[in-house]
Every structure is written in structure tokens, then in C-alpha cells.
Amino acid sequence: MNWGLIDRYAKSLIKEAGHKIRVSFFNNIDIDSKSDANDLVTNIDREVEQFFISRIKRDFPDHKILGEEGFGDDVQSLDGVIWILDPIDGTMNFIHQKRNFAISLGIYAEGVGMLGYIYDVMGNDFYHAAKDEGAYFNDERLPQLEVTALSEAVIGVNASWVAPNRYMDHEGIIQLVQACRGTRSYGSAAMELAYVSSGRLDAYMSMRLSPWDIAGGMIIAQEVGAIATNMKGETPHLLGQDTFIVARPGLHETMLKDHIRLK
């Protein structure tokens, strides 16, 4: 497998998709609703996914595609090469803000993350990594993350998880919020993973993410020494929803041990 070739191909495809999205803002956006009001989908989302699929199917016919909008393959195992794609991560931001959303892509071979990409389209910030070859922000090498104490940490955690919820004991998260330096919430898991990988956040957590939200970012995080797991401390599922936490070393352990208690 020529991973250098695939890397250049994927970057080019993502940049081209970014252009399509920016151009789309000159046209109208039709808003549809999926399972609930928080889960907005647009025609652009679908068009961009179909653009990725048609290209990948044409140029890499034996690769599989797992995408948020469901136009890819019915992926039941991690055998072979799988492109795990979110054409627009942060759809609510996309609609309400026309910014703060990202294209997220992870390319896995036999379940191992080989290439990861997060593209903040409107900020024109490109994060990527290749397995064992480091992570980059706009083509500049990202440094290894150092240990940070909780009292010094800025954590990406949405207010939903501080309120009572059906997934976890929110009292532990209240203590977390009160013990850290500050919290932020940007509404895009991919962007928050990119922020942790580039040291702009020290941790990020969510109780319910899908493979395409994290597949690209996990490969980038791995290359800078961030720890990314589900909230049981295991590798997150790539074939279904799971809990998720990514953090600097040390901080990951502290958060899991002292603050996160699943129901």
C-alpha cells in the first residue's frame, strides 16, 4: 500500500470539498431534520459526502467508506481499508454560524489508524497525521504534549454533561468543572480533538459520539501523545456510538479515576 500517495490524495480531496462548502454559502441551505432537533442535516452535508464517495470508489475501488450521512458502505467489520468520514462535523455550527465546523477523515487498515485529517474549513486550518510519523498543523510539526495538572487545565466539556443526564453521574463533572482552570465548548468533536492535539485545550469529553466524529482526530491525537479512550479506558468503538475522552497524559488518568462515573 502506497500510504504517501493516499495521503496526498486525501489532502487534495479534503481541500476540494472545503471549496465546495464555501461556495455553497452563496446558495441557500435546505434544512432537514433527522432523529431530533439537535441532529440537523443539510443538503450540503449529503452532497459533500457523495462527492467523497464517488471519488474514493472511482480511485480506490477496494476500499470501504463509513460516513455520517449513510451513503457509504454497510461496514460490519474493520477488515481491509476503511475511510471513516464526517463531511461536516458540527452541523449546528454550520447552520447557525457558518463557521466552527470541520471535515473529519480517518483512514484505517485492519482496524489500525494510518492517516488522520481535520480541516477547519472557514478558519482554513488543516490538521493531519500519519501513523508513527507525527502530526501537523498547517504543515508545521506539532510538539509532543506534556503533562498538565487539572488545576492548570482548560477542558472542553459541554454544559449538557454538567446537568443531570442519563449517561453519567453529573456530580463528578461538577467537581471537575470546579477544579479545573476553565471550560470551553465549541460544538464540534473534531475541532475539539484538533484543539487538544495542538495544545489549545487540555482535554475534551463527550458521552455520545459516533466513529466519524473521532476517527480522524484519534490518529492525530495519538501522534502527539494525547490519550484517547472511551470512558471505560478502552479503545473507542469504530463501528458504533461510544463515550469518549481525550486528554494530555496524566490528566486523562485523573479525569477517569476521580471524576467520571458512568451510570
Next chain:
Amino acid sequence: MNWGLIDRYAKSLIKEAGHKIRVSFFNNIDIDSKSDANDLVTNIDREVEQFFISRIKRDFPDHKILGEEGFGDDVQSLDGVIWILDPIDGTMNFIHQKRNFAISLGIYAEGVGMLGYIYDVMGNDFYHAAKDEGAYFNDERLPQLEVTALSEAVIGVNASWVAPNRYMDHEGIIQLVQACRGTRSYGSAAMELAYVSSGRLDAYMSMRLSPWDIAGGMIIAQEVGAIATNMKGETPHLLGQDTFIVARPGLHETMLKDHIRLK
């Protein structure tokens, strides 16, 4: 008073300060601590405030300056013309992220907001307004905000206010978080005010802000029809700390009436 001249002067000064900040990232940042760990100050913060003060004192010697870093005047009343300035709003973002901070400036005459500015330095996004003459985003006129229902609203609220705190009954905020479409937190009051004014957020609230955090943004918000008050529904104090809420019409009333209960 030639407000058109002052407007052009202030814009130019802010852009020049933005250049100084970007250049400063090539140098080291010394971090000092003020009253607590969340209240970080940098030498750049001080230098930028002193730059503003020296220029304003030279060119408008009878105007007063109220600034976060305290190098301005000892302002005890709102008489005369007062420049209310935060050279870097979102200092924690400035240090941790090198982005997501803003220069905030409001110019008041006899307590009335005449000119307001928020400059997202790294995003190069400039928001400004003149009293009764509209608000602008990168020189494009911002439309009047329309009424939005809480169930459709994306609200800027930090996790701190969802956790038990000494300022308000957090149960009301838990209900707010659960009733709205989503929440965000960016860590810069000025940027969140700019986001509300440009329709990217539907509301923003905080329990403890200073005049320089809101002085510029309030004038911009006013021009697009956003309602900005303290949490008693009054005009926020411009000479001391206060609570703060800004929201689209309708939503402001709903939040104050149904969700915000001060201790």
C-alpha cells in the same frame, strides 16, 4: 463632537494594536498572576493598554479612559467622553490558544454609548457600531435580529453557571440547558457578544463581568435589536462589576423570567 472622525481614529488604533499583538507572538510571553489563577495577565496586555492610552491622551486630551489593566484614569462618574477598553478580552484563550480573544472598546458620552468595537484579532473579524447608525461585521451591515424560541436557541453559557455557584440558583440554568437547542462557551465575553450581534449565538450570559468586557459589545448589540441588561433587567453598571445577559428579543424575557434566579 466629530464622531465620524473619532470613529475612523478608533478603528485605525484598534487595527494597529492588532498588529502589535500578532507580532508579539514571535516573542515570549511572561505570565503574571493577579487575584487568582483564572485571571491571567500578560505583559502584552499591559503594553497594548499603554499604547491605547498614550495615543488617546495625546490626541483627545480631555477624554477619559477606563481600562482593564488600570493604567487609565480613576473614573468615578460617566460625565464627559470615556473610552472603556479591554486590550485583550479572553486572556486565558490568548495564553493557551493564541486565538479566540478580542480587543473591545466602547466610547461613551455622558453615559450614552456612541461607538462600539470588537476585533477578533487572529480571525481578523471586525465588528463595530455607531449609535442609531447600525452595526457592521467586516464593514457589511448586520441585519436586525428576529425573535427566536428557546427550543431553537444556541446559548453561550459556561459550565460554571450550571454547577452550584454563589451567584444564582443553578437549577434554573440546568432547565435552560435542557430546554435550548445547544450551548457553547468560548471564553471571551466580547466575542460572545459579537456572536450574539451577528446571529451566531442567540444569547450569552455571565454572572460576573466588568465594564470593559461589555462596553463595546453593548453598543453593537443595541444596534441590531439585541437586549442587553444585568440579570435584574436593568442597564448594566459601567463603573463596576455586574451580572450580564444579552439575547434576541423574546428570548431575553424568557430567560430572565423562567430561568434566572439570583441568590
